[in-house]
Amino acid sequence: MMIRCCCLCLILMSLDAIAQESSTPTKLAEEASTLSEPVKKDAPAAEQEKKDAPEAETKAVPEPIKLEGVFTSTExxxxxxxxxxVKTFTIDRTLPHGTRVTQGQTVIWLDADELxxxxxxxxxxxxxxxxxxEELHLNHEQAGRMRELEREAAERTLRDARQEFENFMHVDKERQIATAEFSLESSQAxxxxxMEELEQLEQMYKEDELTEESxxxxxxxxxxxxEAAQFSLESAExxxxxxxxQTVxxxxxxxxxxxxxxELAHTKAIRTLELAAQKQQMEFEKEQRKLETQIRDxxxxxxxxxxxxxxxxxxxxxxxxxLNNGKLGxxxxxxxxxxxxxxxxVIATIVNDQKLIVLLEIPEKHLRQIREGDVAQVTAASHPDHAITAVVLSISQVPVSNGKFACELRIRDLGAVHVVPGMTCNVEFSVQD
Structure with missing residues (x-):
């Protein structure tokens, strides 16, 4: 009996194991299906995870701005x-091109004979x-004196005319009238x-019966x-x-x-003299300024x-x-x-190589990317392996040529690089978005 029970238990356990093995693929498929499906979450939780998640994308690094410049000086x-x-000169001799000179040193000699x-x-x-x-002043003085004489003559002419008029009105007119009346009275007398004398003679000779020839x-x-007196009287009348x-x-x-x-002539003469004085004064001042300018020149x-x-x-x-913006021709x-x-x-240009700067032109499209105080890397064309640090000093407010703005860089340290004004360089600006 005990043996039968044990055998029955073993059979049941075997059947259970077989059943479990047959159900394993189905469970694995269900688990895989569950993992492949996205986990469903509520909307607020999903939005929060999006905000907290770091950006996975990486931005591209912008290309640096590369420009060409020239070494020049602030002095x-x-x-x-x-x-x-003096408008023209003739060259006698000069110091050679590239000579290092000091303040006060003669660099160019002009033709002394011509000068x-x-x-x-x-x-x-x-x-x-x-x-x-001197002649101008003398003529001006003489003209003033002549005007005074002409003024005096005009005053005398007016005075004489007034005197003649007064003489006629107060003396000559009455005198002419009196003379005419007196002449008439004399003729009548x-x-x-x-007539009285004739009457007396006729009366005297009438008493004589015989009139002698005498x-x-x-x-x-x-x-x-x-008759003559009668005629004279008629003429006098x-x-x-x-x-x-009529006459008077x-x-x-x-x-x-x-x-x-x-009076009109006097007024005209005086006014003419005044205008002549003004005109002569203006001409005098004009000629005087002209001569003063000529003497000064x-x-x-x-x-x-x-x-x-x-x-x-x-x-x-x-x-x-x-030099044109620091550049040689x-x-x-x-x-x-x-x-x-x-x-x-301009015959020549002296440039102080101890006060070097870099000049360049910035295209209009890069204006917003370069500011005063920005750092640039300068590489002299003669030393391409040595970078020089420079700082933007200034940028022109208006274009210096079509679409380009002038920029000036201050050199921090040349180091072992030897450059002189007029040499060219490459300038590179790092751009930050």
Whole structure:
């Protein structure tokens, strides 16, 4: 009995094991299916996990900005005649290109003979201008005196006209009237005297019965005297009438007209003199300023022609020609004996190589990426393996050329790199987004 029970237990255990083995693949498949499905969570928990999760993406590093620059200096002197009156010069000799010069040293010699000739001409012209100035003052003084004399003459003319008018109105007019009336009265008296004398003679000779021949002659003469007196009276009456009715009124009108003309002429003369004085004064001042300017310019010319040497005002290196933003020209500048130049022409440039900076132009598209104070790495073209640290000093506010802005870099330390003004370099800026 015990043996049967044990066998039955063993059979049941075997069957149970077989059943478990047959169910294992199904469970594994269910577990795999469960792992492959995403875990469902509520929405707030999912959003929080997204915020807390670190960014898995990595940003690309921006490319550095690479530009070209040139070494120059903060202290530059352009060598030129820089005169105001002397316009042209002739070169005698110069120091060689690239010579290191010191302040006060002569770098260019001008043709002294040519300057001496110009100097002598300027001295003579100044003397002539000074003589012209004296003559101008003399003529101005004489013109003023002549105007005073003309004014006095105009015053006398007016005074004489007034006096003549007053004489006529107060004396001559009445005198002419009185003379005419007196002449008429005299003629009347003469006629009366002649008639009385004739009447007396006729009365006396009438008493004689016989008239002698001599008596007839006396009577004839007496009658002629009466006729003459009668004619004189008639003439006196005509003259008196004309004098009173025509001559005196006409003379009075003429005197008034002459007086008005004299006053107008006086007013015109005085005004003309005043205008002439103003005009002459303005012309005098104009000519005086012109001569003063001429004398001043000639004095400047004399001073300018006394200088035949152009000197260095700073220490540095002498370059022939003009530097354009620190750069030399594409062709070598040459200065030879006998070359002519103008007063404003830059002959040479002295650059202090102890105060080096870097100049470059920034394209407009990089303006927002480069600021004052930014650090740049500078590599001289002659030393490509040595980097020089520089700092942005300034950036122009307006373009210096189409789409480009001037930038100036201060060099921190050149180290073992030897460069001089005019040499080129590469400039690199690191860009941070």
């Amino acid at each position: 530059i002197q352009e060598v030129l005649a820089d005169t105001e009156q 001496h000739e110009s100097h002598e001409t300027a001295v003579r012209d100044r003397q002539l201008a000074e003589i012209a100035m 003469s006629l009366e005297y002649a 008596e007839e002659i006396v009577l004839k003469r007496a009658r002629r005297s009466v 005509i003259r008196t009438s004309r004098t009173l009715e 009124p006409r003379e009075e009108e003429n005197q008034k007209t002459n007086m008005m003309k004299a 000639l004095e400047t010319t004399i001073q300018e022609t006394e200088r035949s040497e152009l000197k260095a005002q700073i220490d540095g290196i002498l370059y022939f020609g003009k 594409d062709k070598p500048a040459e200065i030879d004996h006998g070359d002519s130049l103008t007063n404003k022409q």
